[in-house]
């Protein structure tokens with residue numbers, strides 16, 4: 001479970017991007033985070049995997065208190081959370097296989113287990129035949145599939161995605177959404193910040209709207225809610 005209590009974030013430049021956020025997200029939920037540009041969606045997302053620390057308030061993720069979490073425990077938290085970005089963030093000099101294996105190698109998995117697991121996730125995203133290629137040799141949609149494979153290779157409880165379809169055309173975006181649906185169907189929590197109105201309105205899930213650093217709407221099976 002993920003729980004935020006009175007979470008407040010003021011950046012060093014004085015901007016307050018979260019202004020008292022209270023929320024609970026249960027294991028297995030699929031949650032869209034929507035809201036205008038600059039509303040605080042990315043900051044909220046970054047709080048959950050401890051890319052940013054709250055200035056005040058409490059955040060619990062799977063029983064870990066993030067405000068108190070020591071730096072040396074951050075890798076332990078990150079193993080429980082997969083992260084997918086708008087711009088994929090694959091390592092350009094590593095092959096597809098190596099990009100995914102990297103996430104497992106850092107936690108001392110045996111070479112045979114790494115191979116088995118990497119091929120399994122590559123198969124799940126339909127790209128096992130591209131294992132030896134470099135990211136630059138793939139389309140944007142394929143790169144995002146690899147980033148998704150990497151995000152789940154550790155079998156995390158939670159996958160966080162910040163605008164995962166932001167750089168993709170509509171057809172590719174639907175394919176990427178299908179993958180997130182499959183991952184969610186296996187019990188993984190999905191938290192997705194998005195501006196994609198069509199997706200949010202078509203594939204209904206809980207919608208949390210953030211404006212000026214506050215949750216202004218929180219609806220199960222809600223719609224995108226903003227005009228085009």
Ligand SMILES: Nc1ncnc2c1ncn2[C@@H]1O[C@H](COP(=O)(O)OP(=O)(O)OP(=O)(O)O)[C@@H](O)[C@H]1O
Nearest residue numbers: 011012013015017036037038039040041042043044
């Ligand atoms: N590292 C930072 N340092 C200072 N201010 C920041 C930082 N990151 C974000 N902000 C500010 O915090 C506010 C919220 O930003 P955030 O990126 O969370 O918004 P967002 O809702 O994700 O926007 P978008 O939809 O455009 O991605 C903005 O005013 C932004 O300028």
